[in-house]
Amino acid sequence: MKNQSIIGFIILSIGLISCGQYHSFEIPSPVINQINLTGNRQISKAELRTNVMGVKNSYRRLLPAKLYTYLGIKRKRKDSLEIKPSFIQFFKSPNPSYNLAWLTTNKVQIERYYRENGFLKAKIKSNVDSIANLVNVTFEIEEGEPSYFTKEDSLSxxxxxxxxxxxxxxxxxxxIRPMGRLKLEVLKKEKEQLSHHLRNEGYYYFSPDAVGIRINDVKDSTLRRISLYYKIPEFKNHTLIANYDRLYRIGVPEFSISDPFGNPAEHPPLKSLSKLINLQEDDLYSVDLFNQSLKNIYLTDQFKTVSIRFDTTRTRLFPKIELFxxxxxxxxxxxxxSIFRGIPGPFLTNSFKVRRLFSSLDYFDFSTRIGYEAQSGFINTTDTRNNLELNVSASINFPSLYLPKALIGKLGSYYGAKTSVGxxxxxxxxxxxxxxxxxxxxxxxxQKSEYSFFTFSLINLNLLNTIYPETATSDSFKAYLDELKGKGNNLYRSFNPSFVSSLSFQYIYRDLLPSNELKNGKIFQIGLESGGSTLNLVPSHKFSFVTDLLNSGQxxxxxxxxxxNFDYRKYKxxxxxxxxxxxxxxxxGVAYAYGDENDYQLPYEKNFFIGGPSSVRAWKPRRLGPGSYVSSSSLVEQPGSILIESSIEYRFRLxxxxxxxxxxxxxDAGNVWxxxxxxxxxxxxxxxxDFYNQIAVGTGFGLRWDFDFFLLRLDLATKVINPANPVNQKWVLSQTSFEGGQNPIEFNIGIGYPF
Known part of the structure; x- marks a missing residue:
């Protein structure tokens, strides 16, 4: 569409320029033809044009300013006659009119922006060049030396x-940091953060308006090294002064609870709700702790709305919490x-939730999913059939941690707590x-904060069993598993009767939510898991009752x-x-199997895998490694007990x-071993x-089609270093081909960013 507009614009322009009416047209009053910025060193032209509206555009255009002015006047004439304009609508932004007031205003705005960003002695000059009412303006900037904070501040x-x-x-x-450049935006945020800090210390009425921060020019008259002078209070509205420095303590919270129809709730859980308030009677007020308390209540999933107001008419703050x-x-x-290879596969998902089942704040979740979806065969991958899958889950959830009090005390302050059993x-x-x-x-x-999340599981038991029907397809599949076993692949263990038990701990730090929007931020995750710990208490390392329960004969x-395992991600x-x-x-990640009863093998699902659309993209999913192993078939997944994987990606608009x-x-780079x-x-x-000699490397280019509500991704990747090749033949970039061969291009299609 944009290209069509440009072509149409050029065609129309050529026609107009050759037109006699346009040829005789004269610009009636001075207009800006071009705006130049010179002399800037530490603040870029792009930054100035972004933040100073008057110089946002340079007005360098494909065709003459006279044409834009001519079309602009013509458009205004049509607008006044209420004639619907057509193509001329593309030229709604004529060059602005020039006058002395415009020039003065923009000089002041540029100078103000420099001063707000630490260049207190910046000077702005202007040169104006005019030909036939077309004005070229050049702003000459003398930035001067920037001013820096010293942190030698004083307080009143x-x-x-x-x-x-x-x-x-x-x-x-x-x-404020020593030798940080002076910025008024930082001073504004300093006021807000200081106010927030004091509101967490009991000062309920304190606000940023009470904080005055001035530049102290006594210590350095050149203003190159800035000391600050904090003055509290400094209200412009003196009626607000009364309680800014008064410490408030918390009174007993009062709850107003309505049922879904707006009537007073029967048997309101006042005692249970009081336990979710992170402040006790006589504690100093804290805005963060009260926000966390409201979050505790909201996360119980019992209430549509949660709101709070404070009664300040008495000597303490009495929270009045309204719940629906x-x-x-x-x-x-x-x-x-879904449709796979042209074969439709329906599925049905149901979810049922019951609140206040055993107590006033618990909820019970029950969900089912049944699908009859098309999948390829294990042996003959070109054969496609519909297979039945059924998933059923049920859990009961309580808004507290059912742990010994001594252990809870060691956790310190937390919120958003939940105990689940299912x-x-x-x-x-x-x-x-x-x-x-x-x-x-x-x-x-x-949660310990807005960004820190913890999960601890004492019980996770899995009882797996496989039944093989007496068919030729099933016999072929069992033979296939035996063949893989002989090659060192332990996929067969996933289909043997198994008992897998574990306890685990996971910590996540996340200062941004996963989305299609590009942002600064980082994510760190670490997980610890111990499997079969209770088996160490049994001499045989087995539970006989599990064997009797399955009664499979195996x-x-x-x-x-x-x-x-750990996962670190950084976005800049x-x-x-x-x-x-x-x-x-x-x-x-690293996984260590210490049970010799299974030849030191892991449960298949506990192995690490690498390769695929969200991993090392130059290899097929789960097909890279382990080490320098050369697989005889690309159909076989390659598990490993040690993982190293890394990716770096530059994302940009097109x-x-x-x-x-x-x-x-x-x-992308990495491998499993x-x-x-x-x-x-x-x-x-x-x-x-020598593990570094077995690191696989891939590279490529990708397209991301962002529709706001979802993102479609296509990545083309090629191998750079293939660890499966002999020592002197690992570099394979030159063998890249779209037509197969030793290093074919891998096409990866996905939804959302790869990480």
Whole structure:
């Protein structure tokens, strides 16, 4: 559309320029032809044009300013006659009129922007060149030396107790940093943060308006090194002064609870709700703790709305919390489907929620999913059939941590706590096998801050069983598993009767939510898991009752293992307009099986895998590694017990196209390895002395089609270093081809960013 507009514009312009009416047209009054900025060194032209409206455009255009002025006058004439304009609508932005007031205003705005960003002695001059009412303006900028904070600040606070709190904040929490450049925006944020800090210390009525921050020019008259003078209070409205320095303590909270129909709730859970308030009677007021308390109440999923106001007419703050209950029962159902190789596959998902089942604040979740979706066969991947899958899960959730008080005390301040206990059942019916998994779990979740999340699970039991029908397809599949077993692949363990138990801990720090919007931020995640710990208490390392329960006639696999994994991601916006992004990912993990009863093998699902659209994109999903192992088939997944993976990606805008089309260049690297114990191929084993020679590297280019509500991704990737090749043949970039061969281009299609 944009290209069509430009072509039409040029055609129309050529026609107009050759027209006699246009040729005789004269610009009636001075207009801006061009705006230039010179002399700037530390603040870019792009930044100035972004933040100073008068110089936002340079007005350098494809065709003459006379044409824009002519079309602008013509458009105004049509508007006044109420004639619907057509193509002329493309020229609604004529060059602005020039006058002395415009020039003075923009000089002042540029100078103000410089002063607000630490250049207190900046000077702006202007040169004006005019030909036939076309004015070229050049703003000559003398930036001068910037001013920096020294942190040699002084303080004037009327209330001595308040002065101690302010002084502590300036020393430990201030946004002002030594040798940071003076910026008025930083001073504004300093006022807001100081106010927020004091409101967490009991000063309910304190506001940024009470804080005065001035530049102290006594210590350095050149203003190159800035000392600040904090003055509290400094109200412009003196009627607000009364209670700014008064400390408030909390009174007993009062709850007003309405049922879903607006009537007073029967048997309101006052005692349980009071436990969710993070402040006790006689504690100093804290805005953060009260916000956390409201979040505690909201996360119980019992209330549609949660609001609070404070009664300040007495000597203390008495919270009055108003709550409207959710309906006791909720049911939702979704019918959908997918298409694989032209074969439709329907599925049905149901969810049922019951609130206040056993107590006043618990809720019970029950969900089912049944699907009859098309999938390719294991042996003959070109064969496609519909397979039945059934998933059932049920859980009960309580808004507190059911842990010993001594342990809870060691957690310190937290909120958003939840204890969940549940059971799940999965059933898969394929021509090759029928597989079931019975899962029993319990977990604790809580938050320490807006960005920090914790999960601790004491119980996670999985009882897996596989039944093979007496068919030729099933016999072929069992033979296929035996073949993989002989090659060192332990996929067969996933289909043996198994009992997998574990306890785990996970910590996540996240200062941004996953979305299609490019932002600054970082994510860090670490997980610890111990599998089969209770088996160490049994001499045989097995539970006989599990064997009796399955009664499959096969040996039951019991696993003992330790597993550690971490995931670090960093996102940095780049460019003067912050429109592009550099994204970095580093993932690692190690899993150690110490149970010799299974030849030191892990449960298949506890292995690490690498390769695919969200991993190392130059390899097919789960097909890279382990180590320098050369696989005889690209159909076989390659598990490992050690993982190192990293990616770096530069993301940038391209052009609008029914949304926004973006691009990316990326480099991926990593591999998986096996431990040295057990029956493993030496080429797959991890050795500290030479593991770096087995790091795979891939690179490529991608397109991201951003529709706001979802993002469609296409990545083209090629291998750069292939660790499976001999030592002198690992570099394979020159062998890249779209037509197969040793290094074919891999096409990866996905929804959302790869990380």
């Amino acid at each position: 606070v009327d209330n001595p107790i308040l002065a101690e709190h302010v002084n502590s904040y300036i020393k430990e929490n201030s946004l 209950q959710n309906e006791k029962y909720n049911f939702s159902s979704e019918l959908g489907g 059971v799940g059942f999965d059933f898969i019916n394929r021509p090759e096998y029928q597989r079931t998994n019975l899962n029993l779990f319990q977990r604790y979740t809580w 040996d039951i696999q019991f696993y003992r293992f330790l597993r550690l 916006m780049l460019g003067r307009n912050q429109k592009s992004q550099l994204a970095f990912k580093l993932i690692g 052009f609008p196209l029914f949304g926004q089309m973006n691009g990316a260049f990326f480099v 096996n431990m040295t114990q057990g029956n493993t191929d030496p080429s797959t084993q991890f050795h500290l002395s």
